Amino acid sequence: MHCDIKDRSLADGGRRRIDWAWSEMPVLQTLFEHFAADKPLAGLRVSACLHITTETANLARVLQAGGADIALCASNPLSTQDDVAAALVHDFGIPVFAVRGEDNERYYQHIDAAIAHRPQVTLDDGADLVSELHKRGGPTLDDVVGSTEETTTGVIRLRAMAADGALRIPVIAVNDADTKHLFDNRYGTGQSTLDGVIRATNILLAGRTFTVVGYGWCGRGIANRAHGHGAHVIVCEVDAVRALEAAMDGYRVMPLRQAAAESDFIITASGDKHVLDATHLETIKDGCVIGNSGHFNVEINIPALQAMSVEVTRPRPHVDEYRLNDGRRVRLLAEGRLVNLAAAEGHPAAVMDMSFANQALAVAYLRDHALPAGVHRVPAEIDNEVAALKLAAMGLAIDELTDEQAQYLASWREGT
Structure with missing residues (x-):
């Protein structure tokens, strides 16, 4: 398997840390079970340009369980956790192209490797992968049915691309989901x-x-x-x-x-x-x-x-x-x-659980729905599903509208 990581011998420590984060990600655990049973991503080629962390590793294992053929590269030269990269290659058989501290040239060589995977769906954290795909164009971009974007900065870039008439694919702005920015960002x-x-x-x-x-x-x-x-x-x-x-x-x-x-x-x-x-x-x-x-x-x-x-x-x-x-x-x-x-380890797994659940469900949505080129919000049903799964994992229950209340909210006739 072609990859570029620092040291495969770091895999054991990386796997232990991936599993530690997994214990804090109950929503992804639930999706893993559903994806493994239903295979909603069977045969789908996916390239992800994300921070190579324990939480990202757990998103990758969910996508892989759903049948995706996935390759990973880093979205920042200093965010890669080298032991996690090693575990992804050694334990999960996922090609990774990321080395902590890589220079700019090597960073873009790794993006080249993710593009060479000829993805049908991409996941981005900052829009570097989508930007490079568009700069190069050609058949590789023609293969892409859609992308997802994790960050505020990436969404800003993508909306600028759309306003400039340059964006040729649909992108779901995962960052704009309530179950992402209200929790992950804050x-x-x-x-x-x-x-x-x-x-x-x-x-x-x-x-x-x-x-x-x-x-x-x-x-x-x-x-x-x-x-x-x-x-x-x-x-x-x-x-x-x-x-x-x-x-x-x-x-x-x-x-x-x-x-x-x-x-x-x-x-x-x-x-x-x-x-x-x-x-x-x-x-x-x-x-x-x-x-x-x-x-x-x-x-x-x-x-x-x-x-x-x-x-x-x-x-x-x-x-x-x-x-x-x-x-x-x-x-x-x-x-x-x-x-x-x-200088630290990034966001706690418990909030990335919701962000990456949105990512996984958005990838499946892109496969099943032909969207026009542009930046799209996460469908409300995905946002609500992620919130409901998180509440259930936390052991929390909420009220439901009665029929009378639902009818009142849908009517304009009753007043003072």
């Missing part, structure tokens, strides 16, 4: 980002000023968790409604240039480019820790930081300390890449 990103920051620095958060750039669902989660650690939280936004919400959630709101002057930590989660820029570095507090929890490593203007610096040292793993011309220090986490995956 609780998963919140916990895992703080985990990455703390592992990388071992700096006490209590009493420190912690700035979050971007108050989408990921930013909300990060701000909430930082507040829970006793930090004084500032939110920076360009959207008036989100800024107002942050203020009413109890956080200070101000422009980033002002916040930078007093921040001990700045974490970006905007999905945009250079939101932490040279103008902010001009005022940034000495010793400030900066990191990114958005998908791509462009949110922090690293070239500008390098240009303003006279020295770079690495006092700890995942921490690069830049000394600016005037002597101030700026501590960059994880080379500006996803701090929750590069």
Whole structure:
């Protein structure tokens, strides 16, 4: 089997960690049983460009149980867990093309390998795979009946492709499912980002000023968790409604240039480019820790930081300390890449359980439904099924509408 991983001998440890995560993913366990019995993906070629983590491994085993012929590559050079990649190859027979720390050239060679699999359905985390497929076109793209997208950043790219008339396939925006962004983005990103920051620095958060750039669902989660650690939280936004919400959630709101002057930590989660820029570095507090929890490593203007610096040292793993011309220090986490995956282990399995259940069901939906090119929402029935399965796994029951209540909601005639 053709693959490119770091070391097959790591498989035993990877399998143990995959199984540990599996115990926290009851929705995927239920889907595994259904997929294994019904084989809804029999013979379907699937390529996935995702973070190669324990949770992704469990999504892959569900797709494989459903009959899919699957190949995996990484969606970020620093997010691959090499022992998990080894276990996927050794224990599950799934081709993996991912090595933690791979350079840009090797990263795109791995995407080439996923494309060479001639997928009929793709799964993406950031839209790199779909973007490359469209740049190349030809018969490989013609084979693709649809794709799914996991992240906010990826959905933004895909909608830009659609607006530009460039998107030639249907893509289901898994990120927009309620059972994805309300939980994965908020609780998963919140916990895992703080985990990455703390592992990388071992700096006490209590009493420190912690700035979050971007108050989408990921930013909300990060701000909430930082507040829970006793930090004084500032939110920076360009959207008036989100800024107002942050203020009413109890956080200070101000422009980033002002916040930078007093921040001990700045974490970006905007999905945009250079939101932490040279103008902010001009005022940034000495010793400030900066990191990114958005998908791509462009949110922090690293070239500008390098240009303003006279020295770079690495006092700890995942921490690069830049000394600016005037002597101030700026501590960059994880080379500006996803701090929750590069310096920690990513989202907890319990929230990825719902996200990846949406992914698995969306793949089956794409096989069975011919959708037009464009970005599509996750069907409501899939969202509801995932929520119901998660509630059942948690041992929680909810009420049901009576016939009278359902009729009332469907009628306009009864008033005061």
